[in-house]
Amino acid sequence: MLSRKEVPIVAQSPETDWVSRFADEVIAEADRRAPGKPIVCASGLSPSGPIHLGNLREVMTPHLVADEIRRRGRECVHLISWDDYDRFRKVPNGVDPSWAEHIGKPLTSVPAPPGSRYASWAEHFKAPMIAALAELGIEFHGISQTEQYTAGAYREQILFAMRERAAIDAILDRYRTKDKPAGGKKQQQKPLDEAEVEAAAGSGAADEDDGTGGAGYYPYKPYCSVCDKDLTTVTSYDDETTELSYTCACGHAETVKLSEHNRGKLVWKVDWPMRWAYEGVIFEPSGVDHSSPGSSFVVGGQIVREIFGGEQPIGPMYAFVGISGMAKMSSSAGGVPTPADALEIMEAPLVRWLYARRRPNQSFKIAFDQEIQRTYDEWDALERKIADGTVQAADAAAYGRAIRTADGELPTTPHPLPYRTLASVVDITTGHDEQTLRILRDLDPSNPVTSLDETRPRLDRAQAWITTHVPADQRTRVRAEPDRGALSSLSAADRAALDLLIDGLDDHWSLDGLTTLVYAVPKLQAGLAADAKPTPELKVAQRSFFALLYQLLVGRDTGPRLPTLLLAVGADRVRLLLGAS
Numbered sequence: 001m002l003s004r005k006e007v008p009i010v011a012q013s014p015e016t017d018w019v020s021r022f023a024d025e026v027i028a029e030a031d032r033r034a035p036g037k038p039i040v041c042a043s044g045l046s047p048s049g050p051i052h053l054g055n056l057r058e059v060m061t062p063h064l065v066a067d068e069i070r071r072r073g074r075e076c077v078h079l080i081s082w083d084d085y086d087r088f089r090k091v092p093n094g095v096d097p098s099w100a101e102h103i104g105k106p107l108t109s110v111p112a113p114p115g116s117r118y119a120s121w122a123e124h125f126k127a128p129m130i131a132a133l134a135e136l137g138i139e140f141h142g143i144s145q146t147e148q149y150t151a152g153a154y155r156e157q158i159l160f161a162m163r164e165r166a167a168i169d170a171i172l173d174r175y176r177t178k179d180k181p182a183g184g185k186k187q188q189q190k191p192l193d194e195a196e197v198e199a200a201a202g203s204g205a206a207d208e209d210d211g212t213g214g215a216g217y218y219p220y221k222p223y224c225s226v227c228d229k230d231l232t233t234v235t236s237y238d239d240e241t242t243e244l245s246y247t248c249a250c251g252h253a254e255t256v257k258l259s260e261h262n263r264g265k266l267v268w269k270v271d272w273p274m275r276w277a278y279e280g281v282i283f284e285p286s287g288v289d290h291s292s293p294g295s296s297f298v299v300g301g302q303i304v305r306e307i308f309g310g311e312q313p314i315g316p317m318y319a320f321v322g323i324s325g326m327a328k329m330s331s332s333a334g335g336v337p338t339p340a341d342a343l344e345i346m347e348a349p350l351v352r353w354l355y356a357r358r359r360p361n362q363s364f365k366i367a368f369d370q371e372i373q374r375t376y377d378e379w380d381a382l383e384r385k386i387a388d389g390t391v392q393a394a395d396a397a398a399y400g401r402a403i404r405t406a407d408g409e410l411p412t413t414p415h416p417l418p419y420r421t422l423a424s425v426v427d428i429t430t431g432h433d434e435q436t437l438r439i440l441r442d443l444d445p446s447n448p449v450t451s452l453d454e455t456r457p458r459l460d461r462a463q464a465w466i467t468t469h470v471p472a473d474q475r476t477r478v479r480a481e482p483d484r485g486a487l488s489s490l491s492a493a494d495r496a497a498l499d500l501l502i503d504g505l506d507d508h509w510s511l512d513g514l515t516t517l518v519y520a521v522p523k524l525q526a527g528l529a530a531d532a533k534p535t536p537e538l539k540v541a542q543r544s545f546f547a548l549l550y551q552l553l554v555g556r557d558t559g560p561r562l563p564t565l566l567l568a569v570g571a572d573r574v575r576l577l578l579g580a581s
Contacts (some may be wrong), residue, residue: 015361017397018359023068024538025314026283033311034280038275039076041066042284042313043140044272046083047125049092053366054287054321059284060355061318063138070406076386078140079279084108084122085145087230104229122146132339134350150262157274157308159258161219161266162308163239168270170216171302172210175294197293207290211267216512222256222264224248241364257465270307277310284313285360288320319363324371337368345372346467347457350379353402357395367470383416415454417443420512422455424463424560427476428568431463439568443511444531476559478569479577483552487579496558499519502580505571514563521545554578 030039034078041062045051062078063216069076088110091099095113095295100119102110110121118124133140148154161168211219215366218234231249239245242259266274275281286297300314323337342351345368354375358364367375382399385391391399403410417440436459440449449455466475490498500521520530522541534542547557553574559565568573 019064019068019356019397019401022065022283022314022316023072025382025497026065027069027072027074028480029314030282033282035470037280039066039069039074040281040283041069041076042079042081042276042279042281044081044083044284045124045129046086047123047127048086048089050336050338051125051129052338053323054336056339057321057355057360058285058287058316058354059133059138060136061316061360062283063140064356064401067139067282067401067405074465078138079143079281080140081143081145081146081275081363082122082126083283084126085149088121101309104227104231106146106223106228107131108229128338128340132343135343136339137357137407137410138406139407145265148509149265152262154266154274154278155259155262157278158220158266159242159305161270161274162237162242162244162258163216165211165237168219168307169212169302172212172217172269172299172305174302175197175299196262196368210269218244219267219270219436220244220258220264224250224252225254226250226252227258233393269296269299270303272296273310273312274308276304276313277308280310281313282550283315285316288317302311310575316360318360322363322365324365324367324369337366341368342366345461345469346375347413347461349402349412350376352410353379353398354518356401357398368465372465373420373423379538380416380418411457413455413458415447415449416458417449417455419458419566420460420561421458423466424476425568426459426463427466427470427560428478428565431467435568438503438570439564442509446509455474476554476565478554478573479552480557482577482579483555486552490579493525494548497525499579499580500524500577505566505574509567511567514566518546518549518566549578552579 001047011544021406026039026041030388041060043062045055059080066076066078084107086107088105088107090103091097093203099110099113107476108120109120112118112121112124116124120126130142169238206419211221212215215233215235220234221230222232222234224229224232224246227248227250229248229250232246233244233248234244236243236245237258242257243255244258244261245253245255247253265271277283289295292298296480297312297315301423304310305313339351346351354364354366364373382391382395386396421443422440425436425439429439437452440452440455443449452459501517504517504521505514508514516530519534522538522545523532523534526538526541528538546562548563550556550559551568553559553565560568569577
């Protein structure tokens with residue numbers, strides 16, 4: 001029998017383990033491109049709003065590959081580019097609408113939401129993600145694009161892109177879908193005024209600005225030195241002097257020397273491939289929205305080769321991550337679950353496993369509703385297969401990647417009890433520690449819980465789920481007094497069934513024992529043995545008996561699993577509520 005620390009991550013065939021397959025490809029490509037140098041995997045995150053669980057796939061995919069490469073003894077760095085120099089596009093739901101006055105500014109120049117302790121909008125949304133990544137065991141090197149651009153790190157690349165603007169424009173023109181007027185000259189996009197830019201920002205169209213303007217094509221977008229917004233239009237540029245003139249929707253106009261100017265950035269479809277070449281990125285995934293013809297990733301592959309003399313990364317497309325009961329996630333819409341939200345109700349290894357077990361191009365959902373209990377059941381079943389040696393190789397690999405990284409093992413619960421059991425217990429006890437410990441101690445007398453610390457952090461995650469994701473009208477409230485009216489109107493058969501249960505409590509006072517007892521009562525009443533196989537008629541009788549117990553104990557036809565409920569209520573109180581004589 002293997003312990004969790006002994007579970008190997010064996011090399012898998014491409015069909016069974018996507019992480020190993022990509023690691024093989026990345027190592028081979030790195031050895032071809034830059035032998036002897038550290039291998040670079042990359043992610044990009046925009047702190048334009050809450051960085052949600054869909055965005056986490058942008059990080060988790062290269063993390064798992066980079067971690068596998070490090071396990072093999074190769075030097076590998078995982079870069080996370082914080083796209084905090086992007087424009088502020090839209091005010092998310094729940095934020096003061098007056099923040100619309102900042103649309104067009106860099107995210108690092110926008111004030112943080114009201115009540116935040118952070119200096120800017122970008123820092124406010126980066127901070128919880130950084131904390132979540134640490135809890136998830138994700139090692140990375142963060143790069144602020146604000147710092148890079150304002151420090152002049154990309155100056156040579158910017159000047160080069162401006163010199164090569166005609167060639168860049170020709171590449172982009174291959175993918176433009178606008179009809180061209182007679183004569184073959186492409187239609188120029190008129191400069192947007194502030195209202196139009198804000199409308200485009202709200203629709204997401206501003207993200208697709210490729211640098212085309214009324215005065216020609218320029219791949220550089222300055223932020224206005226007066227209003228600090230990118231509502232600017234480049235009107236001229238001199239390659240020799242690097243003098244760039246622009247006008248802004250706010251009415252300001254000026255000429256700057258691009259060889260000295262640090263308040264602007266390359267447009268996205270040029271910026272991304274520039275960074276691939278600058279950082280030497282070998283592996284970077286992208287979402288399905290970046291993988292269509294004419295999208296940033298596709299166009300970027302042409303630009304990085306033909307303009308910057310680099311190569312496009314190995315870039316798998318990753319599918320969307322959904323939430324049970326929710327539509328597709330959007331950071332700008334607000335109100336979407338983040339990794340920090342998930343870590344409040346799930347242990348870090350479980351969150352890692354959800355991403356590790358699915359190939360990047362497979363979509364999946366993360367449960368914040370009742371399905372979370374089924375997710376935990378699957379995880380616990382996998383651990384049992386690991387322990388008894390019946391696990392499939394690919395599942396063992398995903399499990400190993402979930403519980404530890406190349407740097408070591410993630411914290412786990414020493415005495416893990418079923419999540420659904422813990423949730424039921426804290427629901428019934430409303431988190432009262434002494435009552436909770438009493439119930440957990442009685443679950444399995446052969447392996448009793450002696451301290452709640454043994455069941456943490458899983459116990460805390462289950463309690464957080466009950467208190468934050470289960471509606472008040474679905475919470476369990478045990479009756480304070482017996483329902484005298486219901487007890488007095490019981491049929492003789494129902495009274496006899498309750499007496500059978502009451503008489504068996506002491507001899508069956510454990511989770512398994514009570515499970516056997518509650519299912520056995522209808523069998524015994526039917527003249528069958530306690531271990532008889534259920535018939536359709538017997539199943540009907542069991543459901544009727546269970547509904548009776550729920551009504552007498554909690555005033556509803558359903559509730560937590562009856563064995564857990566009985567343990568939580570306690571034998572004496574069960575006897576009272578069931579009208580023991």
